[in-house]
Amino acid sequence: xxxxxxxxxxxxxxxxxxxxxxxxxxxxxxxxxxxxxxxxxxxxxxxxxxxxxxxxxxxxxxxxxxxxxxxxxxxxxxxxxxxxxxxxxxxxxxxxxxxxxxxxxxxxxxxxxxxxxxxxxxxxxxxxxxxxxxxxxxxxxxxxxxxxxxxxxxxxxxxxxxxxxxxxxxxxxxxxxxxxxxxxxxxxxxxxxxxxxxxxxxxxxxxxxxxxxxxxxxxxxxxxxxxxxxxxxxxxxxxxxxxxxxxxxxxxxxxxxxx
Amino acid sequence: xxxxxxxxxxxxxxxxxxxxxxxxxxxxxxxxxxxxxxxxxxxxxxxxxxxxxxxxxxxxxxxxxxxxxxxxxxxxxxxxxxxxxxxxxxxxxxxxxxxxxxxxxxxxxxxxxxxxxxxxxxxxxxxxxxxxxxxxxxxxxxxxxxxxxxxxxxxxxxxxxxxxxxxxxxxxxxxxxxxxxxxxxxxxxxxxxxxxxxxxxxxxxxxxxxxxxxxxxxxxxxxxxxxxxxxxxxxxxxxxxxxxxxxxxxxxxxxxxxxxxxxxxxxxxxxxxxxxxxxxxxxxxxxxxxxxxxxxxxxxxxxxxxxxxxxxxxxxxxxxxxxxxxxxxxxxxxxxxxxxxxxxxxxxxxxxxxxxxxxxxxx
Numbered sequence: 001x002x003x004x005x006x007x008x009x010x011x012x013x014x015x016x017x018x019x020x021x022x023x024x025x026x027x028x029x030x031x032x033x034x035x036x037x038x039x040x041x042x043x044x045x046x047x048x049x050x051x052x053x054x055x056x057x058x059x060x061x062x063x064x065x066x067x068x069x070x071x072x073x074x075x076x077x078x079x080x081x082x083x084x085x086x087x088x089x090x091x092x093x094x095x096x097x098x099x100x101x102x103x104x105x106x107x108x109x110x111x112x113x114x115x116x117x118x119x120x121x122x123x124x125x126x127x128x129x130x131x132x133x134x135x136x137x138x139x140x141x142x143x144x145x146x147x148x149x150x151x152x153x154x155x156x157x158x159x160x161x162x163x164x165x166x167x168x169x170x171x172x173x174x175x176x177x178x179x180x181x182x183x184x185x186x187x188x189x190x191x192x193x194x195x196x197x198x199x200x201x202x203x204x205x206x207x208x209x210x211x212x213x214x215x216x217x218x219x220x221x222x223x224x225x226x227x228x229x230x231x232x233x234x235x236x237x238x239x240x241x242x243x244x245x246x247x248x249x250x251x252x253x254x255x256x257x258x259x
Numbered sequence: 260x261x262x263x264x265x266x267x268x269x270x271x272x273x274x275x276x277x278x279x280x281x282x283x284x285x286x287x288x289x290x291x292x293x294x295x296x297x298x299x300x301x302x303x304x305x306x307x308x309x310x311x312x313x314x315x316x317x318x319x320x321x322x323x324x325x326x327x328x329x330x331x332x333x334x335x336x337x338x339x340x341x342x343x344x345x346x347x348x349x350x351x352x353x354x355x356x357x358x359x360x361x362x363x364x365x366x367x368x369x370x371x372x373x374x375x376x377x378x379x380x381x382x383x384x385x386x387x388x389x390x391x392x393x394x395x396x397x398x399x400x401x402x403x404x405x406x407x408x409x410x411x412x413x414x415x416x417x418x419x420x421x422x423x424x425x426x427x428x429x430x431x432x433x434x435x436x437x438x439x440x441x442x443x444x445x446x447x448x449x450x451x452x453x454x455x456x457x458x459x460x461x462x463x464x465x466x467x468x469x470x471x472x473x474x475x476x477x478x479x480x481x482x483x484x485x486x487x488x489x490x491x492x493x494x495x496x497x498x499x500x501x502x503x504x505x506x507x508x509x510x511x512x513x514x515x516x517x518x519x520x521x522x523x524x525x526x527x528x529x530x531x532x533x534x535x536x537x538x539x540x541x542x543x544x545x546x547x548x549x550x551x552x553x554x555x556x557x558x559x560x561x562x563x564x565x566x567x568x569x570x571x572x573x574x575x576x577x578x579x580x581x582x583x584x585x586x587x588x589x590x591x592x593x594x595x596x597x598x599x600x601x602x603x604x605x606x607x608x609x610x611x612x613x614x615x616x617x618x619x620x621x622x
């Protein structure tokens with residue numbers, strides 16, 4: 001189920017503007033990879049290129065290769081919609097569908113694609129996904145209530161349940177805890193540690209303690225200078241990055257001397 | 260009215276202290292403004308009666324002016340300048356609100372009083388077929404039929420075209436074409452309705468030769484007026500749908516068209532319904548294009564949009580008023596009341612629909 005991502009020589013453009021320059025990395029299956037770096041250095045942009053979500057922005061394009069196991073997701077015959085079914089995404093702000101109940105939100109991936117499934121299977125999928133997102137016990141008695149009525153942390157876990165209900169191989173998370181309180185953050189971090197047994201997880205975070213707590217591998221991005229594109233500075237075992245990084249820039253950032 | 264704070268509630272000692280510090284000035288008690296209004300109205304009425312020039316509008320105007328002056332002066336003496344300004348502006352705002360309500364209430368009242376003389380089951384259920392203009396008989400059923408089928412057909416044409424244009428503008432359009440469409444929709448919004456009628460008359464002349472008037476022509480002239488309104492209101496509503504919802508849907512591997520159909524439209528449906536109803540209400544009272552296209556002399560019930568003249572409520576009102584007899588005026592008022600009732604019914608329906616479909620946020 002879980003798959004490896006191999007990026008080589010990736011440039012990301014918005015129109016003529018080069019946003020991220022020359023990134024190459026390997027993201028291992030069944031692990032958590034964290035992207036850290038200052039705001040505007042291209043972490044989120046790069047993350048969105050991994051499931052071709054950046055294409056939603058007019059004028060955005062990439063050069064380079066992104067391999068999902070042995071399939072190039074930017075090959076001309078590849079359908080971006082199919083890529084996104086394989087690589088799910090959780091956003092910074094919880095965004096459950098306001099017109100749908102909790103139940104419908106979870107199976108939205110199937111319902112919106114007009115897939116018919118028997119009631120029993122749908123029930124089973126909803127329960128499995130909500131359990132997978134540690135939300136089942138809190139909402140099992142009110143599955144038919146609107147998803148937007150939950151608290152922020154619950155909404156975010158609902159979004160995670162929605163993402164894992166389509167059974168992707170990879171889960172991308174773009175600052176999933178930045179709008180949440182510490183207790184909800186803890187709940188989501190616990191969830192991430194459980195999910196990595198089945199999924200490849202990539203998480204963008206501004207919280208370095210969070211990166212240190214949840215990730216196996218950390219990648220540090222930075223701008224080459226004002227108005228210059230973002231770059232991958234260093235990537236390695238989280239322990240190593242946070243204790244004795246190879247690059248001076250990384251050390252400065254994680255010790256809080258800049259950024 | 261402005262809220263007043265009671266300084267004594269902070270305790271006598273603290274209140275005195277704060278009063279010295281200038282945080283509390285004097286305050287007019289809450290009952291002063293209404294009492295002042297009543298007293299002034301009485302005084303003005305007395306003066307007018309004494310002068311033998313009593314009438315209601317004059318009383319209202321003089322009382323309003325007197326009240327605005329009195330409350331401002333009283334507030335300036337007891338309270339302070341800021342409060343005085345606040346009270347003056349409050350008085351002005353309420354006056355403007357009352358002024359805006361005057362024509363509305365007066366119109367509804369007049370239509371109600373005049374219309375109810377003739378509005379009954381008989382009037383609503385018979386046509387004018389075989390009724391001479393001055394006969395004490397006949398009704399408006401044929402015009403209701405015409406109004407419903409013409410506006411219904413106009414809505415059938417306009418809503419899909421308008422909605423899809425709005426979807427194009429919000430979800431797909433970019434560059435020159437989008438700008439051009441936006442521009443022409445704006446221009447179309449300003450087309451005088453008689454021009455839309457003439458356009459369809461010319462079109463019918465080309466297609467079917469002279470002398471061909473029917474309901475469909477009326478419906479098309481109405482849809483020329485309705486489409487731009489539908490486009491504008493739907494466009495606004497679709498833009499209000501947060502982009503995050505679209506992204507959430509894309510991230511689940513849902514194609515763009517399904518995202519629009521199943522996420523964007525349901526989220527915006529309440530606003531779209533209201534917008535469509537407003538557009539419908541705008542065209543349901545159109546008279547000029549219908550006189551030109553659907554005719555103004557039909558007296559019989561005609562459900563067929565494609566065959567012969569069709570009466571509608573606004574045109575019925577127009578032609579009855581032009582006949583000029585007392586009974587014609589009664590019919591015209593009753594038809595006006597019917598038209599207002601039809602529009603109100605539509606709005607009620609729209610409210611129900613949008614409440615039913617609105618995104619649910621409750622716990």
